[in-house]
Amino acid sequence: MKSTQCYHCGDSCDDDLIKFDEKIFCCNGCKTVYEIFSENDLTCYYNFQDNPGAIPSEIQGKYDFLDNEEIVQKLLEFSDGNTQIVTLYIPHIHCSSCIWVLENLHKLNSKISSSQVNFPKKTVRVTYNSTTTSLKEIVLLLSSIGYEPYISLEDYEAGKKVVDRSLTYKLGVAGFAFGNVMFLSFPEYFEVSEFWLEQYKNIFRWLMFFFSLPVVFYAGKDYFVSAYKGLRSKILNIDVPIALGISVLFIRSSIEIIFDLGTGFFDSLTGLVFFLLLGKFFQQKTYNFLSFERDYKSYFPIAVTKISSEGKEENIQIYDVDKGDRLLIRNQELIPVDGILINGNAEIDYSFVTGEANPIHKKSGDKLFAGGKQLSGVIEMEVLSSVSQSYLTQLWSNDVFQKDNKSHFKTITDNISKNFTIAVLLIAFFSTAYWLFFDASKALNVFTAVLIIACPCAIALAAPFTLGNMLRIFGKQKFYLKNATVIEQLAKIDTLIFDKTGTLTTNKESTINYEGVPLNQQEKSILKSTLRASNHPLSRTLYHTFNAVETVAIVQYNEVVGKGISANYEENTLKLGAASFVKNNNEKATLDTAVHISYNDEYKGKFIFKNAYRKGVKTLFSSLKKTYNLSVVSGDNEGEKKYLQENLPVETNLLFNQKPEDKLNVVAKLQRDNKKVAMIGDGLNDAGALAQSDVGIALSENINVFSPACDGILDAEKFNKIGTYIKASKKAIKIIKYAFLLSLCYNVIGLYFAVTGQLMPVVAAILMPLSSISIVVFTTVSTNFLGNKIK
Amino acid sequence: MSVIYLLLTLSILVAIVFFIAFIYSVKKGQYDDSYTPSVRMLFDDELVKVNQEKLTKD
Numbered sequence: 027m028k029s030t031q032c033y034h035c036g037d038s039c040d041d042d043l044i045k046f047d048e049k050i051f052c053c054n055g056c057k058t059v060y061e062i063f064s065e066n067d068l069t070c071y072y073n074f075q076d077n078p079g080a081i082p083s084e085i086q087g088k089y090d091f092l093d094n095e096e097i098v099q100k101l102l103e104f105s106d107g108n109t110q111i112v113t114l115y116i117p118h119i120h121c122s123s124c125i126w127v128l129e130n131l132h133k134l135n136s137k138i139s140s141s142q143v144n145f146p147k148k149t150v151r152v153t154y155n156s157t158t159t160s161l162k163e164i165v166l167l168l169s170s171i172g173y174e175p176y177i178s179l180e181d182y183e184a185g186k187k188v189v190d191r192s193l194t195y196k197l198g199v200a201g202f203a204f205g206n207v208m209f210l211s212f213p214e215y216f217e218v219s220e221f222w223l224e225q226y227k228n229i230f231r232w233l234m235f236f237f238s239l240p241v242v243f244y245a246g247k248d249y250f251v252s253a254y255k256g257l258r259s260k261i262l263n264i265d266v267p268i269a270l271g272i273s274v275l276f277i278r279s280s281i282e283i284i285f286d287l288g289t290g291f292f293d294s295l296t297g298l299v300f301f302l303l304l305g306k307f308f309q310q311k312t313y314n315f316l317s318f319e320r321d322y323k324s325y326f327p328i329a330v331t332k333i334s335s336e337g338k339e340e341n342i343q344i345y346d347v348d349k350g351d352r353l354l355i356r357n358q359e360l361i362p363v364d365g366i367l368i369n370g371n372a373e374i375d376y377s378f379v380t381g382e383a384n385p386i387h388k389k390s391g392d393k394l395f396a397g398g399k400q401l402s403g404v405i406e407m408e409v410l411s412s413v414s415q416s417y418l419t420q421l422w423s424n425d426v427f428q429k430d431n432k433s434h435f436k437t438i439t440d441n442i443s444k445n446f447t448i449a450v451l452l453i454a455f456f457s458t459a460y461w462l463f464f465d466a467s468k469a470l471n472v473f474t475a476v477l478i479i480a481c482p483c484a485i486a487l488a489a490p491f492t493l494g495n496m497l498r499i500f501g502k503q504k505f506y507l508k509n510a511t512v513i514e515q516l517a518k519i520d521t522l523i524f525d526k527t528g529t530l531t532t533n534k535e536s537t538i539n540y541e542g543v544p545l546n547q548q549e550k551s552i553l554k555s556t557l558r559a560s561n562h563p564l565s566r567t568l569y570h571t572f573n574a575v576e577t578v579a580i581v582q583y584n585e586v587v588g589k590g591i592s593a594n595y596e597e598n599t600l601k602l603g604a605a606s607f608v609k610n611n612n613e614k615a616t617l618d619t620a621v622h623i624s625y626n627d628e629y630k631g632k633f634i635f636k637n638a639y640r641k642g643v644k645t646l647f648s649s650l651k652k653t654y655n656l657s658v659v660s661g662d663n664e665g666e667k668k669y670l671q672e673n674l675p676v677e678t679n680l681l682f683n684q685k686p687e688d689k690l691n692v693v694a695k696l697q698r699d700n701k702k703v704a705m706i707g708d709g710l711n712d713a714g715a716l717a718q719s720d721v722g723i724a725l726s727e728n729i730n731v732f733s734p735a736c737d738g739i740l741d742a743e744k745f746n747k748i749g750t751y752i753k754a755s756k757k758a759i760k761i762i763k764y765a766f767l768l769s770l771c772y773n774v775i776g777l778y779f780a781v782t783g784q785l786m787p788v789v790a791a792i793l794m795p796l797s798s799i800s801i802v803v804f805t806t807v808s809t810n811f812l813g814n815k816i817k
Numbered sequence: 818m819s820v821i822y823l824l825l826t827l828s829i830l831v832a833i834v835f836f837i838a839f840i841y842s843v844k845k846g847q848y849d850d851s852y853t854p855s856v857r858m859l860f861d862d863e864l865v866k867v868n869q870e871k872l873t874k875d
Contacts, residue, residue, distance in 0.1 A: 122856045129857070145853040194843050202836050206829075226821055233825070 034060050035172070036077025055081045059171050063127070066134055071127045078123035080172035088356065089169075091329030091341040092162035100182050101161065103151070109139075110156040114175035116168065119148040128173065135159060135167055150175075179344060180324040196245040197307055200300040203237040203245075204293075210234050211293045215788050231283040234292040242276050246299045264443035264486050267450060271481025272299065278474045291478060294790045298483050301798040305490035309497075309510045318508040318736055322419050322710060325397070326362050330355070333406065344413055351409045355400045363409050364416040367392050370405030371589070374398035379418060379710045380527055380661055384564065384635050387604055397710060402562075418686070418710060437514055438762055439489045443482065450480040457781040468783045475785040479776035484769030484797040488762050492805040496758045499813035504741035505751055512737045515721050516755040518702045522650060522748075523693065523715070525707035526660035526670075529725050531637035532742065538571055542623070542631010547575075549625055552600050555580045556593040564621055565591070568633055590622075599626055642746030644673050650749050651675040655701065659684050659692055661711055690714035706748065710734050723748075747816075754816045761808045765801050772797035 031038055033049035034056035044051040047064065051057040059079055063069050071078065091097055104111040118124065124143070128150045131141040137159035141152045150173075152164055168175055210230045246269075253269035256262065272295065279290025329341045331354040339354060344362050347353070352368070355361055361374070372388035379397040388394060394407055396416040413419060454476040461469040493510035500507055507513065524530055545553065555577040557569040562585075582594040590603015601608050601624045608622040608629065620632040650656060657679040658670060664682045671680065681692065689707075693715045696703050705712065705719035708726065713734040716722030724733035727742045740748070776793050779785045842848070 122859075125853060125856050126860055129860075143853055143857075144850045145856065146850055191843050191848070194848055195840065198836070198839050198843065202832070202839075206832060226819075229821075229825065233829070 031077060032056050033072070034077065034079040035081050036079075037081070053081060055083075055172075058082070062134070062171055068127060068130060068133060071123050074123040074126060075121040078121050080118045082170055082172045083174060083358065088359065089162055089165050090331070091327075092160070092165060094329065094341050094343075097182065097328055097341075097343065098161050101177065105156065108155055108157050109153060110161070111151060111153045112161055112164070113149050113151045114165070114168070114177070115147075115149050115181075116173050116175050117148060118173055119143065119145065119150070124173070127171070131164075131167070134171070135164070138164065177328060178324045179322075179326040179328055182328045182343075193303065193307055193310065196248075197300070197303045199240050200245040200296060200303050203241045204296040204300040207234045207237050207292050207296045210237075211289065211787075211791070214289045215791070227289075228283075228286075231289060234290070235280060235283060238276065238279070238292045238295055241296045241299050242272060245303060246272050249302070261440065262444040262447045264439045264446075264482060267443065267447045267480065267482050268302065268486060270477055271483075274474050274477040275481070278478070289787050291787050291790055293787070294478070294794045297791070297795055297798075298481060301483060301795070302486055305487040305494075309490035309494040318739070322397070322422060322713075325360065325710065326413070327360055330359075330362055347409055347412055349409055349411060353407050353409060355405050355407060357400060357403055359400055361394050361396055361398045361400065361407070362416075363396050363413055364411045365394050365407040365409045367394055368406040368408055371402050372405050373401040375401050377528065377709070384637075422713075437489065437511060438759060439486065442485065442766055446482060446485065450476065453480070453777060453781070461783065465783075471785075472781060472783050475780035475783070476777060478790060479780045479785060479793065480773055481794075482769070482773070483794060484772055484801040485766055487798055487801050488765035488769060488805060491802050492758055492762045492765065492809055495806055495809040496755070496813075499809065499816075500751065500754075502813075503747070503751075503816065504744050505738060505747070506740075507738040508736070512721060513755045513758055515702070515737070516704070516752055517759045519654070519704045519721060519752055521655040521657070521696055521701040521703045523657045523659055523696075523703060523705045523719070525689075525705075525709070525712050525715075526658055526666070527637060527662055528708040529706055529712075529745075530639055530643050530658065532640050532727070537636050537638045538568060539634045539636070540631060541634060542629075545623070545625075545630060548598075549600075549630070550575050551578050552580065552593070552595045552598060553602070553623065555595070556583065556591055556600055556602065559583050559593075560585060560591055562591075564635065567635070568621060600624075601627075605632075639673075640742070640745050646746045646749060647674045647678065651677055655679070655696075657681065657692070659689050659715070661685065661689075686711040686714050690718045693718040704752075706740075708733065750816050754812055757812050758809060761805060761812070764808075765805050768804060769797055769801055772800075 031050075032052035034051055037052045044054065044057050046057050046060065049060065051060065056079060059082060060069075063071050099105065102110050102112050116124075116128075119128070125145060128143050129141055131150075131152065132138045135154075138152060138154045141150055143150050150168075154164060165175055165177075210233055213227070213230065249265045249269045249272060252263065252265040256266055275291050275295040275298070279292050279295065282288040282290040326344060329343055330347065331339050332342045332347070333339055333352040333354055347363055353363075353365065367388050367390050369390050372392070372394065373385040374388055374394065375385045376395075376398045379395070385401050386398075393410070395418060396413070397418045454473055457476055458469050458473040461472045490510065493513050496513050497507055497510060500513075550572060554569065554572040554575045557565045557572075558577060559580070560566075560569075578595055580593045580595045583591070584593070585591045586603070586607065590601060590607035592599060592601045594600075602621055605620075605622050608624045620634045622632045623630045647656060656675065656677065658674070659681045660666075661684055662682060667680060667682060670678075674680075681688075684692065689705075689712060693703050693705055697718070697720070703719045704721040704723060705715045706723045706725060707716055708724060712724075716724060716734055716736045721738065722736040723738045723740050724736040725740050725742050725745060726733045733739050772793060776785075776790075776797075779789055
């Protein structure tokens with residue numbers, strides 16, 4: 027039923043409905059957004075998509091740092107006297123309604139002259155008049171309609187980004203030249219020996235020559251560079267025979283037309299480069315809205331509020347925070363540095379860091395670590411160490427983040443190209459030697475013909491098309507990989523390491539256990555009624571566990587932020603909350619998140635919250651144990667050890683109390699034993715291990731929010747498919763190998779013509795595209811077939 | 818002069834004009850986002866329809 031869904035955001039709203047304009051809203055925030063839209067004639071926002079909106083979040087004071095001119099200047103893309111342009115990343119952009127409303131921003135603020143959405147990147151580019159409005163006003167406007175932009179430290183550091191479009195240009199140049207050269211070669215193909223064609227044949231040939239110049243020297247440039255680099259580091263990569271083929275094609279063709287010996291192979295030359303670039307283009311599947319290179323900078327805010335010694339609040343840039351400074355952290359703000367809590371109720375959510383969803387309560391004097399998010403009210407803290415010196419951020423000074431340890435991976439194409447190149451060169455020399463002996467006039471012709479026909483166009487295309495298509499198939503299955511090489515690395519994996527909290531467990535559901543004196547029916551109903559009135563996340567979760575309980579009208583409801591709630595019903599007093607609040611002195615210190623209950627000052631017991639394990643963890647592990655070494659590495663204490671031992675296969679290696687660096691070292695140790703390790707983690711504390719591993723996969727409940735630097739991002743709902751995906755990668759490698767065989771067949775046929783000295787331009791012009799196209803068809807069809815199987 | 822020179826020159830000129838148009842469009846960023854324009858082009862029609870509905874209601 028639609029009726030229980032919020033008209034704006036689509037959340038189910040059973041508890042407190044707000045009716046307005048015959049529509050139902052779940053909260054005042056949603057209603058306000060609707061009001062803004064209806065006042066400005068923008069209600070057709072709701073016509074493109076049902077319930078497209080988001081609840082606007084509390085942003086009181088959050089964007090005050092945008093008053094700081096220096097910070098604003100860093101964020102702007104363009105600025106002159108009156109006009110400023112800024113590109114903002116808005117994670118909520120997800121449907122056509124979003125595009126529509128964001129491109130109609132000028133109806134909400136007339137000083138905005140235009141706004142343009144880039145949907146794949148989830149950005150909006152706003153042009154506005156800076157004399158009458160400011161960046162802050164625009165950000166506040168966006169936030170008020172539920173499109174809060176995400177501004178992080180990364181935006182502050184990144185300069186103007188240059189889009190690399192060179193591949194598109196090269197592809198355009200090659201395609202343009204290929205088409206024209208093909209047309210110009212037609213008369214030669216059919217060997218029309220009419221007089222007038224004979225007369226103009228030189229014109230045609232020279233035109234072809236000029237068309238091929240940009241192809242060789244611009245579009246094909248990368249192959250020469252890569253071959254040179256390969257040779258210098260003594261690797262015969264696939265670009266070596268390609269570069270050889272291109273140069274021989276060009277030189278022989280030029281000589282042929284200069285000395286009027288023949289037409290040359292300009293058609294094959296341009297076609298070859300065009301197809302190769304097409305393969306490159308296809309392999310370059312990028313997920314614009316995802317980033318695989320994140321470090322803590324994309325989590326951290328740009329500025330914080332500092333309380334100066336005179337008690338004044340000012341916004342300062344994060345890098346300017348020094349030891350001893352006093353900072354003000356507002357609700358929903360991130361703690362950027364390590365420090366000590368001075369006052370306020372701290373409920374810190376460390377889910378960015380550890381994946382643990384339930385907030386941790388801190389008392390004044392407790393140590394706060396960078397990376398936590400404050401959830402209730404305003405706190406003050408004193409800084410213990412600057413940003414780069416903090417416990418979490420220190421991890422990034424590890425070598426793993428400095429060097430690119432994955433660039434040395436030898437791809438399957440590189441492996442075959444070495445043998446292939448040697449074989450081709452041998453054939454070329456032997457056949458030349460043979461012809462020198464029998465018919466020396468043909469020797470040079472044969473030598474070049476072999477190098478031309480053996481140019482491994484089809485081989486070079488097999489991997490890009492297979493892997494490129496696999497990337498797309500995985501993407502549709504919500505498994506997003508950084509690039510095609512990751513698939514090859516995934517196929518080699520023999521060891522899997524899982525993080526526990528947030529990876530094996532989900533922070534979406536928690537299991538709640540009650541320990542203590544059982545509650546009777548009346549106590550339960552008072553408890554439920556009390557919980558109903560509270561907005562604390564734990565209360566909300568607990569509330570939903572009492573389904574079949576009546577609610578009663580409570581009086582004297584009193585919520586002490588960060589501590590607990592007390593409420594009265596008839597003659598009874600109920601208290602629930604933190605252990606200290608409920609006055610339970612005999613409580614032993616535990617690390618579990620718990621809500622304690624007392625009834626008429628008599629301690630009853632506690633509800634313990636635990637993150638629930640994902641569905642299918644057990645089946646996944648038992649299916650993986652045959653093929654892979656499995657480990658679970660957790661930053662938590664050993665509390666769950668027993669449960670894991672009972673539920674996971676006995677071979678699974680369990681490690682607890684692992685610091686971020688320890689996790690990295692566990693991976694590094696396995697790698698020293700020649701294991702190929704895949705790390706599956708989620709929080710920033712896994713970042714080191716993810717970077718060190720051969721394949722680091724970040725699991726994410728919502729791919730729009732942030733995940734640490736990794737090779738792949740997996741949507742959490744597909745968690746139990748990991749095994750299937752690795753298997754599919756292995757099959758993809760098999761497809762590439764079959765494609766190699768197929769293209770070798772073409773090479774053998776071509777070599778027959780070349781070695782016997784009968785290679786006509788028309789044969790090359792047919793064979794080259796034919797082999798390329800059949801490889802493309804073969805790999806695409808078979809990967810699609812594979813893709814259908816893994817669904 | 819044979820007509821073929823004229824024809825060749827013309828055809829290549831036309832080809833080059835299109836080629837320049839391609840380069841220009843890439844440079845302008847038309848190929849950076851191939852999705853949003855496909856949605857955007859449908860908006861105007863929808864807007865008119867909604868306004869008319871509103872008018873008939875009033």
